[in-house]
Amino acid sequence: MNLELFVIIVSVLLFIYLVFMEKQKIKSYIIVLLSVFVFEVCTGGLWINKNMSNWAFLYGDISWILTLGWTAIIMISTLIIEKVIKKSEKLRFFLILFLSSLSGIIGESYVLGVKIREYSPDVTSRLSGINIPFVNVPVEALYYIPVFMILIICTARYWNRMELKI
Numbered sequence: 001m002n003l004e005l006f007v008i009i010v011s012v013l014l015f016i017y018l019v020f021m022e023k024q025k026i027k028s029y030i031i032v033l034l035s036v037f038v039f040e041v042c043t044g045g046l047w048i049n050k051n052m053s054n055w056a057f058l059y060g061d062i063s064w065i066l067t068l069g070w071t072a073i074i075m076i077s078t079l080i081i082e083k084v085i086k087k088s089e090k091l092r093f094f095l096i097l098f099l100s101s102l103s104g105i106i107g108e109s110y111v112l113g114v115k116i117r118e119y120s121p122d123v124t125s126r127l128s129g130i131n132i133p134f135v136n137v138p139v140e141a142l143y144y145i146p147v148f149m150i151l152i153i154c155t156a157r158y159w160n161r162m163e164l165k166i
Contacts, residue, residue: 003110003114004053004056004065008068011069014072014076025079028160031155032074033067033071035152039152040062044061045120046119046122046123047117047120049063049066050115050118066111070107073104073107074096076103077100078100081096082096100149101149104148105141105142109136113136128140
């Protein structure tokens with residue numbers, strides 16, 4: 001199964017789950033999706049997305065498939081942690097951050113491995129050349145993926161507290 005189809009299936013199943021089991025999380029899903037998309041657009045110069053079907057791209061090499069993939073990683077991590085940990089908001093935040101970052105590193109390993117993503121020449125020239133063992137992702141991902149996750153998780157938590165009708 002190719003990446004595009006896998007991500008679409010996971011995203012549709014996640015959305016169906018939200019509609020029937022976690023209706024209040026649909027707003028969160030939309031906020032995370034939009035946040036990831038804005039982040040992808042703003043940081044698009046850092047990497048090159050390629051080797052996907054033409055329909056998988058919205059603009060240039062900005063892929064709605066990868067946006068859905070990152071959104072699924074964050075939402076599934078959030079749903080799991082919020083089901084398991086009920087009391088401490090701070091603990092939930094850090095566990096969501098940990099699980100989504102770990103999943104993000106695994107996802108990054110996959111998209112790098114199948115040549116869907118590569119880093120721009122400017123980024124590549126600044127990398128240390130050291131990879132995380134077993135996942136073949138630059139060690140710098142231990143910084144940039146959690147930062148990406150913090151930005152998205154905090155944005156989603158902030159906007160979820162707003163009285164917006166979506």
